[in-house]
Amino acid sequence: MTRNVSIGDVAKRAGVSIATVSRIVNGIAKKASPETVERVRKAIAETGYRPTGAGQALRKGHSRLVAVFAANLANPTMAAVAASIETALRDAGLAMVLCDTHDRADLQDEYLLEMRAQAVRAYVLLAAVASDGLRAALTGPIPTVFVNRRCPIPGKAAFVGIDNRAAGREVARALAQAVPKGRLALVHGPLSSSATADRVAGFKRELAKLGRELAPEDMATAPGVDHLEIGYEGASALLSGRAPKGIFCASDLIAYGVQRRLREADLSVPRDVRLIGFDDNPLNDWVAPWLASVRVPYRGFGEAIVGVLGELWRGESPRAELLAYEFVGRGA
Amino acid sequence: MTRNVSIGDVAKRAGVSIATVSRIVNGIAKKASPETVERVRKAIAETGYRPTGAGQALRKGHSRLVAVFAANLANPTMAAVAASIETALRDAGLAMVLCDTHDRADLQDEYLLEMRAQAVRAYVLLAAVASDGLRAALTGPIPTVFVNRRCPIPGKAAFVGIDNRAAGREVARALAQAVPKGRLALVHGPLSSSATADRVAGFKRELAKLGRELAPEDMATAPGVDHLEIGYEGASALLSGRAPKGIFCASDLIAYGVQRRLREADLSVPRDVRLIGFDDNPLNDWVAPWLASVRVPYRGFGEAIVGVLGELWRGESPRAELLAYEFVGRGA
DNA sequence: ACTGCATGGGTAAACGTTTTCCCATTTCGA
DNA sequence: TCGAAATGGGAAAACGTTTACCCATGCAGT
Numbered sequence: 001m002t003r004n005v006s007i008g009d010v011a012k013r014a015g016v017s018i019a020t021v022s023r024i025v026n027g028i029a030k031k032a033s034p035e036t037v038e039r040v041r042k043a044i045a046e047t048g049y050r051p052t053g054a055g056q057a058l059r060k061g062h063s064r065l066v067a068v069f070a071a072n073l074a075n076p077t078m079a080a081v082a083a084s085i086e087t088a089l090r091d092a093g094l095a096m097v098l099c100d101t102h103d104r105a106d107l108q109d110e111y112l113l114e115m116r117a118q119a120v121r122a123y124v125l126l127a128a129v130a131s132d133g134l135r136a137a138l139t140g141p142i143p144t145v146f147v148n149r150r151c152p153i154p155g156k157a158a159f160v161g162i163d164n165r166a167a168g169r170e171v172a173r174a175l176a177q178a179v180p181k182g183r184l185a186l187v188h189g190p191l192s193s194s195a196t197a198d199r200v201a202g203f204k205r206e207l208a209k210l211g212r213e214l215a216p217e218d219m220a221t222a223p224g225v226d227h228l229e230i231g232y233e234g235a236s237a238l239l240s241g242r243a244p245k246g247i248f249c250a251s252d253l254i255a256y257g258v259q260r261r262l263r264e265a266d267l268s269v270p271r272d273v274r275l276i277g278f279d280d281n282p283l284n285d286w287v288a289p290w291l292a293s294v295r296v297p298y299r300g301f302g303e304a305i306v307g308v309l310g311e312l313w314r315g316e317s318p319r320a321e322l323l324a325y326e327f328v329g330r331g332a
Numbered sequence: 333m334t335r336n337v338s339i340g341d342v343a344k345r346a347g348v349s350i351a352t353v354s355r356i357v358n359g360i361a362k363k364a365s366p367e368t369v370e371r372v373r374k375a376i377a378e379t380g381y382r383p384t385g386a387g388q389a390l391r392k393g394h395s396r397l398v399a400v401f402a403a404n405l406a407n408p409t410m411a412a413v414a415a416s417i418e419t420a421l422r423d424a425g426l427a428m429v430l431c432d433t434h435d436r437a438d439l440q441d442e443y444l445l446e447m448r449a450q451a452v453r454a455y456v457l458l459a460a461v462a463s464d465g466l467r468a469a470l471t472g473p474i475p476t477v478f479v480n481r482r483c484p485i486p487g488k489a490a491f492v493g494i495d496n497r498a499a500g501r502e503v504a505r506a507l508a509q510a511v512p513k514g515r516l517a518l519v520h521g522p523l524s525s526s527a528t529a530d531r532v533a534g535f536k537r538e539l540a541k542l543g544r545e546l547a548p549e550d551m552a553t554a555p556g557v558d559h560l561e562i563g564y565e566g567a568s569a570l571l572s573g574r575a576p577k578g579i580f581c582a583s584d585l586i587a588y589g590v591q592r593r594l595r596e597a598d599l600s601v602p603r604d605v606r607l608i609g610f611d612d613n614p615l616n617d618w619v620a621p622w623l624a625s626v627r628v629p630y631r632g633f634g635e636a637i638v639g640v641l642g643e644l645w646r647g648e649s650p651r652a653e654l655l656a657y658e659f660v661g662r663g664a
Numbered sequence: 665a666c667t668g669c670a671t672g673g674g675t676a677a678a679c680g681t682t683t684t685c686c687c688a689t690t691t692c693g694a
Numbered sequence: 695t696c697g698a699a700a701t702g703g704g705a706a707a708a709c710g711t712t713t714a715c716c717c718a719t720g721c722a723g724t
Contacts (some may be wrong), residue, residue: 004448004680006679006680006681007680007681007682008680016703016704017703017704017705018680018681018682018704019682019683019703019704019705019706020702020703020704022681022682022683023682023683023703026682028683030701030702031701031702031703032702032703033701033702033703036702036703048445050445050446050448050449051449051680051681052390052449052451052679052680052681053386053389053395053449053450053451054385054386054387054389054390054395054450054451054679054680054681055386055390055679055680055681055682055709056680056681056682057385057386057389057681057709058384058386058387058390058679058680058681058682058708058709058710058711059680059681059682059683059708059709060681060682060709061709063385063386063450064450065397065429065450073411073414073415073418074411074412074415074614076408076411079405079406079408079411079414079415080406082405082411082430083405083406083411083432086405086430086431086432087432090431090432095429095431095446095447095450096429096430096431097397097427097428097429097430098414098418098428098429098430099418099422099427099428100415100418100419100422113380113382114382114427115427116336116382117382117383117384117385118385118386118395118396118397118427119384119385119386228614228615228618256615256618256619257618259618259619260617260618260619263621282406282560283560283588283615283619285592286560286588286589286591286592287588287591287592287615287619287620288619289595336710338709338710338711339710339711339712340710348673348674349673349674349675350674350710350711350712351673351674351675351676351712351713352672352673352674354711354712354713355673355712355713358712360713362671362672363671363672363673364672364673365671365672365673368672368673383710383711384709384710384711386709386710386711387679387709387710387711387712388710388711388712389679389711390678390679390680390681390709390710390711390712391678391679391710391711391712391713392679392711392712393679
């Protein structure tokens with residue numbers, strides 16, 4: 001219906017050139033008398049003018065969009081991080097394009113191309129997967145920051161997350177202490193994720209140091225992207241022998257799956273088996289008060305990510321920002 | 333570094349004009365000899381050309397973006413719907429800009445304006461809130477579809493969701509049957525959401541019909557956006573009297589909150605109290621096997637929404653698409 | 665031989681910005 | 695009083711597309 005108001009309309013109404021309007025909108029304050037500024041501001045307010053993204057993007061070479069890639073939006077932690085990023089981006093005057101890669105390289109590559117065509121200002125990769133497209137993107141001009149899962153391709157890349165290895169060690173100490181004697185075990189997802197791999201490595205290493213090294217049959221995993229199923233399958237594998245007294249689950253969802261399997265085997269958590277998860281899903285306090293976990297400050301990820309992005313936009317070199325995590329004891 | 337390849341580069345390489353390339357890319361097949369098409373296709377493949385969004389948006393007046401507004405991304409059902417929309421949009425060659433309005437009118441308005449400036453092809457409002465900006469948007473040229481929560485402003489607007497009133501009635505019958513005698517109760521969030529209001533209305537109406545009308549003290553609510561807290565507070569209110577035997581919680585998260593409060597009062601679900609939630613969070617089977625619920629086919633929302641959007645883009649008039657829900661008995 | 669009409673494809677305008685020049689006027693220092 | 699510099703602001707190009715319009719050429723029908 002009503003055509004969008006353009007910078008020309010504002011200029012006409014204020015009786016100045018569009019160049020002047022543009023300068024004032026963009027805060028190039030050097031060149032404009034206070035009266036002119038006032039007139040233009042008035043015209044903008046009256047017309048409700050707002051610069052059109054397409055025009056800006058065309059001229060400047062980049063839009064006000066940031067592409068966020070998530071491996072699996074159904075995963076609550078991914079959704080939480082996405083929400084946090086969204087808020088932080090908005091505070092920075094940017095908008096989020098959210099892409100679900102389903103952990104598939106082909107989809108990720110397609111999205112990388114499409115988002116480049118959209119002239120996004122940055123890529124934010126939530127659990128990236130290695131792919132040719134990613135390799136290409138890393139040499140391209142679009143700043144990229146990896147979140148949670150480190151860049152699966154060698155080279156220096158910006159990262160925001162926690163020290164998963166140290167957290168894994170802390171879990172090991174907590175579990176060993178909570179279960180002074182008896183079989184300990186581990187259930188985890190694919191190790192292609194650096195987050196998982198680091199947690200597992202730290203956990204195993206520390207456990208060995210404590211003299212409670214895990215045997216191969218104490219470690220279970222399963223393929224797939226659904227951590228609930230992974231947990232269920234992993235627990236099934238563990239239960240072929242004598243039930244473990246303590247299990248580290250590399251994510252809370254895995255722990256939920258494990259607990260279901262244990263429940264079906266008439267084992268009670270935490271009475272019969274201690275469980276420690278990871279991520280500390282906000283629902284834990286409500287529906288899983290038996291689950292100890294590691295709280296990752298997902299709410300703060302957005303701010304950290306936008307901070308790192310700011311550095312990249314200013315031309316600084318990529319760095320890793322590690323946030324503080326916290327072990328949450330539950331089910332004591 | 334490497335400048336993006338533009339349509340001109342392709343044209344030069346294929347030895348044709350950019351108009352020809354554009355026509356071929358856009359499938360205007362009438363005007364191009366097979367050999368020319370072949371040459372251009374080859375040039376496109378070699379250069380990896382892909383039309384730039386900004387150019388298209390500028391020329392056509394709209395981008396390949398669709399704006400999705402969610403009231404609260406931390407809510408798993410919102411996230412699930414968003415994920416579903418994302419997939420459906422991708423299949424249609426579109427991308428999703430996700431905006432978290434935090435259920436605030438001012439943020440929603442700001443986003444409506446900003447997304448209009450981004451020339452989005454549509455608004456998808458997940459739990460919209462009434463506001464001046466929304467009123468203005470509805471008279472504007474951008475197709476709008478409401479999801480889950482109906483348009484809070486009178487007038488005809490496209491809608492995708494379920495028949496919440498009928499579902500509420502079904503819950504009433506199920507609860508009355510599961511708890512043949514004893515006090516029944518209801519905990520719900522703000523009634524400004526049509527989804528909540530309809531569920532509650534259907535539930536109360538049917539209960540009255542069954543001769544088990546709710547007294548005022550059997551209905552509890554609490555302000556705020558966090559359903560967990562609402563459930564907890566609501567349950568506290570209910571517990572001032574004799575504990576109810578069955579409670580309908582207008583969402584699963586509310587049910588989680590209620591259950592926690594009951595647990596703290598040493599009441600067991602479902603032994604002491606039957607609980608029925610709504611939405612059927614996928615986690616229920618894993619961590620809340622005591623919670624009956626109404627399964628809303630959120631996975632299918634995306635497809636339905638994109639279908640409705642297609643109609644709107646073709647100029648058809650807005651309609652409401654109601655999807656099938658299903659009562660899920662648990663904790664019997 | 666001329667008209668009429670497909671067929672294939674090129675020219676150029678338009679979309680809305682930003683930004684580089686450029687110009688006019690004023691101010692200031694000597 | 696003259697030149698230099700500062701101040702305020704305009705003209706126009708460029709970004710990448712799409713599309714309305716135009717122009718050849720070839721061919722069939724008269």
